[in-house]
Amino acid sequence: MSSLGKGDDKEPKPYFLSYAVSDAIAATVSAQYGAVVNSVQSHIRNVDIQVRLGSPAQDNTHGDHRTSALTSMPLPLTDDSTAISRSLWYATNRGYARALDGYLKVKTEQQVRAKEEDTSADFSSEQPQTSKLLAGPSLNIDRTPWEQRVRELSHIFSQYPDVFGDMVQFQVTDETDYFVSSEGSRTATPGHVARLVIMAHSRAADGMDLVRAETFEADSPAHLPDQKVLAEKTNAMGKSLEALREAPVTQPFNGPAILSGRASAVFFHEVLGHRLEGQRQRGDEEGQTFTKLLGKQILPTFLSVADDPTLASLNGHALSGHFEFDDEGEPARRVDLIKNGVLQTFLMSRLPVASVQQSNGHGRAEVGHMPTGRQGNLIVTSSKAVPESELRAMLIAEAKRQNKPYGLYFEDISSGFALTTRNSPQAFQVIPLVVYRVYVDGRPDELVRGVNIVGTPQAALNSILATGDKQDIFNGVCGAESGSVAVSAVAPAMLVSQIETQRQRQGNARPPILPPPPPDSGKGAK
DSSP: OOSSSOSSSSSOOEEEEEEEEEEEEEEEEEEETTEEEEEEEEEEEEEEEEEEEEETTEETTSGGGGGGGEEEEEOOSSOOHHHHHHHHHHHHHHHHHHHHHHHHHHHHHHTTSOOOSOOOOSSOOOOOOBOOOOOOOOOOOOHHHHHHHHHHHHHHGGGOTTOOEEEEEEEEEEEEEEEEETTSOEEEEEEEEEEEEEEEEEEOTTSOEEEEEEEEEESSGGGSOOHHHHHHHHHHHHHHHHHHHHSOBOOOEEEEEEEOHHHHHHHHHHHTGGGGBGGGGSSSSBOOSSTTOTTSBOSOTTEEEEEOTTOSEETTEEOTTOOSBOTTSOBOOOEEEEETTEEOOOBOOSSOOSSOOSOOSOEEOOTTSOOEEOOSEEEEEESSEEOHHHHHHHHHHHHHHTTOSEEEEEEEEEEEEEOOBTTSOSOEEEEEEEEEEEETTSOOOEEEBOEEEEEOHHHHHTTEEEEEEEEEEEEEEEEETTEEEEEEEEEEEEEEEEEEEEEOOOOOOOOOSSOOOOTTTTTTOO
8 A cells, every 4th residue: 555656647646445355166067958067166266456546535436447456366266375476476467567558547437428407426435345255165075975966866856758858956155255455454254155056958849948947055965955856856857848839929019918936036036126226327328227216106005115135034045145244354244125115225336326325235246356236035915815726817907907818827937138228228028938828717727938027127117016924035146237147036926017028939849850869768778
């Protein structure tokens, strides 16, 4: 801090410097076609260094130069203080040069550009945080039993000849994230995650690709579901894919629908959550859907939304979006985003916006990225909850009212994306995996395929009529400008009066020409 720079306008000294180290040991076991294809253990250490020049009011991160503060590099895996110090010394020197280049560009641009709409500072003032700096992670796991388990689960798909691709992956990670800054913060956040992912895909005769996926997460391998439960889930996925191959392709639709709790959780994450991230409320490129709506109603009055990364689990189920400190050294906090339909605040990092000047512990980033306001555990609650059977009756009644022959039921959703910039339509797309038509004349529900949910956020969110009485959890990984971070979304099933779907991309590749070899055709081969 005292020796970098000359202290003049051309080479200012840093006003802020921080080091964030990720020290992670992970074991991974993967299988496909009933055989192990990967079984490794790895140790990775990386450091992200932030160098800020100028002042919090305006520094080298201003505008499009946000990443100029960041320098990343791997660190030695041995606890060699000399080697680690030399690595940090070199990276800091390189980081200063990059920050200086960004700072000079910012100063030049400010002389020629018009006044910005949001003149907030580039860095908020926060109290330094301290926690006990823990020893690094030490993972010791016997991969042999997990090699057997993933092999057995993968082998189940051999019973389904039309499932031509599968992957079962077990991963357990012990990670400690350290953060120290020139403001005096010194924190360490340990994390222990065990995850099992089962994926399979098929292809219909018309070329449409079909995918099913299940993710199971816990704080340790011992707390993952037992093998019997996992085998039942795997068999259900195989049967589902075979049924989807024969299902008719549905046509574009605009009418009532029910989203299951899991589907509803993904829907809220994509449609609402991303638009409440703080950095989306400032800048010339952002659409700022809700920026001017603080204190205004943006959801039906029976809905409230919070983001609470302090929760490690809910109703006995692990939540992926849990953390103790964010990636700027700020303590994780519960944030009530929407109360009774009224917008209260945004998810904030240390990048201020006009309406919210302080961090609320949601500055998150993947290693090698600058932290931004991101979701952790997004939780939707409702005061207008009814049993799921009643929700179904309400769907049929709404479809009749609209003179529709059926409504839709979305059982499972894989992912989606949201467009939030001004040069794109303020729209979203969500990709369902399992969809049924629910007929008003009493016919059995019909499985269909080939639909995507599309729409604009304000119209979609205000079409919610009621919710179910049970919350469901979606755990996953979300990618955005600050990289991929673990997230959770929790929501009840919901009934909407209007949902719009469009046809999925058809695809033109044929299914495999030859049938797969019999399950035991290679038995005994050398």
